[in-house]
Every structure is written in C-alpha cells, then in structure tokens.
Amino acid sequence: MHLLNQKPNLATLKLKSGQAYTGVSFGADTSVTGEAVFTTSLVGYPESMTDPSYTGQILVFTQPLIGNYGVPGPVKDKFGLFKYFESDKIQVSGIIVTDYAAQYSHWTAVESLGNWCKRFNVPAITGVDTRAIVKVLREQGSTLAHLTVHATEEQINPKENGFLWDPNTENLVARVSTPTPLHYNPDGDIKIAVVDCGVKQNIIRCLTKRGASVTVLPFDYDFNKDQELYDGLFVSNGPGNPETCGMTVVKHLQEAIETFGKPIFGICMGNLLLGMAIGMKVYKLPFGNRGHNQPALHVQTGQCSITSQNHGYALNDKVMPVGWNKLFINANDGSNEGICHESLPIFSVQFHPEAKGGPQDTEYLFEEFITLVRAEKLKRMTEDDSVVA
Numbered sequence: 001m002h003l004l005n006q007k008p009n010l011a012t013l014k015l016k017s018g019q020a021y022t023g024v025s026f027g028a029d030t031s032v033t034g035e036a037v038f039t040t041s042l043v044g045y046p047e048s049m050t051d052p053s054y055t056g057q058i059l060v061f062t063q064p065l066i067g068n069y070g071v072p073g074p075v076k077d078k079f080g081l082f083k084y085f086e087s088d089k090i091q092v093s094g095i096i097v098t099d100y101a102a103q104y105s106h107w108t109a110v111e112s113l114g115n116w117c118k119r120f121n122v123p124a125i126t127g128v129d130t131r132a133i134v135k136v137l138r139e140q141g142s143t144l145a146h147l148t149v150h151a152t153e154e155q156i157n158p159k160e161n162g163f164l165w166d167p168n169t170e171n172l173v174a175r176v177s178t179p180t181p182l183h184y185n186p187d188g189d190i191k192i193a194v195v196d197c198g199v200k201q202n203i204i205r206c207l208t209k210r211g212a213s214v215t216v217l218p219f220d221y222d223f224n225k226d227q228e229l230y231d232g233l234f235v236s237n238g239p240g241n242p243e244t245c246g247m248t249v250v251k252h253l254q255e256a257i258e259t260f261g262k263p264i265f266g267i268c269m270g271n272l273l274l275g276m277a278i279g280m281k282v283y284k285l286p287f288g289n290r291g292h293n294q295p296a297l298h299v300q301t302g303q304c305s306i307t308s309q310n311h312g313y314a315l316n317d318k319v320m321p322v323g324w325n326k327l328f329i330n331a332n333d334g335s336n337e338g339i340c341h342e343s344l345p346i347f348s349v350q351f352h353p354e355a356k357g358g359p360q361d362t363e364y365l366f367e368e369f370i371t372l373v374r375a376e377k378l379k380r381m382t383e384d385d386s387v388v389a
C-alpha cells in the first residue's frame with residue numbers, strides 16, 4: 001500500500017540550448033550529464049544500451065513504446081559471448097522514452113527495463129514528447145544535456161546551468177577497451193587480432209562462428225610486433241571522437257597497412273581510424289546516423305543495403321588518397337560509409353554489418369573478410385611449400 005501511494009520521482013532532460021522536458025523517472029535515482037543523441041531503431045534496446053559505442057551519451061528513442069519485451073539475462077553462447085547484450089553492462093548514460101512499458105512479456109526476459117536501469121545506476125525518463133526533442137536535436141544537432149531526477153517540480157530549476165560534461169573531449173575508448181588480451185575460439189583455423197576500441201560481442205561472434213580464432217587486444221597494443229601470429233586484423237567500433245582516442249592506434253594502423261600484407265577489416269570507429277591512418281579527415285555529423293534503417297549504397301555495384309548504424313563522426317571522402325576508393329556511401333545524406341584499397345586486401349565500413357539489432361543484409365562482409373583471410377593464408381602456405389620444394 002505504502003509503495004502504491006508513493007509519488008513517482010520526476011526527471012528532467014535539460015539541453016544545453018535551454019529546452020527542458022520533464023517526465024517521470026523509471027530508472028535509477030541519479031543525475032547525469034552527457035551528449036543527447038537519438039536513434040530511430042524500433043527494436044534492440046538491450047543491445048543498443050549495452051553497445052560500448054554509446055558511452056557518454058543520453059539516448060532518445062524515436063520508437064514511442066520501449067520496454068515491452070523486458071530485458072533478458074546475461075546468457076552466454078558456446079564462445080563465452082553474451083547472447084543478448086553487446087557488453088557486460090549498460091553503456092548509455094541515460095535513456096529518454098515517450099511511453100515506458102512497465103509490464104513486459106518475452107520468453108527471454110528476466111526483468112523490466114526500469115529494474116535493469118536501476119541495477120546499473122542509469123537514469124531513465126518516460127512521459128516526455130520525444131518527437132519534440134528529436135526535432136530540436138535534428139535542427140541544432142546532438143547537444144550536451146543534463147538528465148536530473150528529482151522528487152518535486154520545485155526542485156527543478158530550468159534556468160540553472162550546471163556543469164555539462166562533453167564526452168567527445170575525452171578518450172572514451174580507453175575506458176571501454178579490454179586492459180588485457182582476451183581469447184575466443186582458440187581452435188579456429190585462422191587467427192584474427194581485434195583492435196578493441198569497444199568491440200561489440202556480436203562482432204566477435206560473427207568472426208568465431210565462421211571458424212576464426214579471435215584475440216581481442218587493448219586499443220593501444222602494438223600488434224605489429226606480433227604480426228606473424230595473425231592471419232588477419234580487425235579494427236572495432238568504439239565511443240567518442242576518434243581524434244581523442246590518441247594517435248598511437250593510428251600510427252600502429254599506418255604501420256600495419258604498410259607491412260602486415262594480410263587482410264584488414266574495420267567497422268565504424270575502425271573505418272574512421274583506418275581513414276585517419278591513410279590521411280583522411282574526420283568531421284562531426286550534425287546529429288549522426290543512429291538506427292537500423294540507414295541505406296548504404298555500394299559504390300561499384302549500385303546495390304543499396306539497409307544497415308544498422310550508430311555514429312556521430314564520418315570520414316571526409318571528397319578527395320580519396322591515392323590507391324584508395326570509396327566502398328559505400330549513405331543514400332540519405334551522401335556521407336561516407338566505407339573505404340577500400342585498390343589492390344591490398346583492406347576495407348572498412350561505417351555501418352554495422354553484425355547488426356545487433358537490425359537488418360542482417362550486410363553480414364556477408366564478414367563472409368568476404370574470412371574468405372579473404374583463408375585464401376591469403378592458403379596462398380602463403382603454398383608459397384612456403386614451393387620454396388621448400
């Protein structure tokens with residue numbers, strides 16, 4: 001009875017530009033600052049919220065009804081990877097939804113979205129007009145914001161301007177990257193090194209389920225000193241501004257492009273970092289591309305794939321470095337969606353072919369990468385044999 005009579009806490013999203021939206025808190029009783037961004041994805045909130053690329057961001061869902069299928073447990077697959085999460089915790093700083101479904105139903109669910117947020121100390125608001133918020137974010141771009149939880153209307157002071165943390169000024173990759181190497185599927189026939197800028201679990205699974213053995217390395221580890229151990233190199237997704245994650249990783253990639261001679265594949269942050277390594281410039285998109293319905297055009301074939309995306313930065317591809325081509329472009333805004341080398345087996349994409357959640361139309365890129373890694377390995381083995389003979 002007591003609980004039923006208790007008044008719910010209020011929560012307010014206040015943008016740096018002054019707009020404030022007050023609703024009801026359904027997550028942790030805590031306040032945060034971060035960058036407010038929006039996603040157009042209809043499903044996959046457990047995957048999106050645990051994606052390390054969202055570190056430092058307050059996520060606004062355009063899908064009005066969120067929480068109706070609850071949250072699954074931390075179940076692992078045969079490789080020891082989370083089946084339903086992209087990392088071991090909630091990575092977003094907070095979430096904003098129009099209509100939170102406290103009643104949930106799904107065979108994998110073990111708790112409500114609100115309960116999950118509380119356990120990970122993540123604040124959440126419902127009962128605000130996310131259409132109005134997204135209109136503002138589309139017009140003025142991703143914006144720094146406060147998300148405050150308070151007991152009464154009187155406690156909000158929309159005029160007050162407290163400290164606003166800008167996550168893009170920090171090396172967020174260092175926060176989410178593994179501190180020590182991790183190994184998955186050790187018996188695989190080919191060995192892939194992953195530069196971990198905040199790698200999603202399903203990316204590792206897309207490699208291991210195709211038979212690869214995967215070593216996840218700290219983002220600033222110099223894999224060049226172990227080049228002979230690996231048949232391929234993968235550069236992962238990750239949070240924040242690629243320019244704040246340090247030039248160390250870019251230098252390592254430059255050396256790898258010059259000397260590794262084996263296939264290299266990058267996704268999202270991986271595309272940005274590889275681009276930087278070949279001298280391309282990165283810029284911030286006004287409001288980013290986040291959602292599961294982003295069209296990417298393959299430059300050579302003209303084929304359009306619907307892709308899953310979550311990025312705020314892009315490569316300026318107006319002039320491509322000598323020897324490099326555009327691989328995909330975004331059919332909505334023309335931004336770069338990937339690059340490839342003319343003759344070396346190196347390519348990367350800005351979207352997420354592992355797509356959790358989202359359309360799996362471009363998962364074939366993992367197939368292409370793994371096939372390339374195997375073919376190159378076979379070629380090396382045959383060459384070695386002919387030298388011996």
Ligand SMILES: NC(=O)CC[C@H](N)C(=O)O
Nearest residue numbers: 237238240268269312313
């Ligand atoms: N998903 C990602 O890897 C995102 C890359 C980068 N943090 C961006 O926002 O553009």
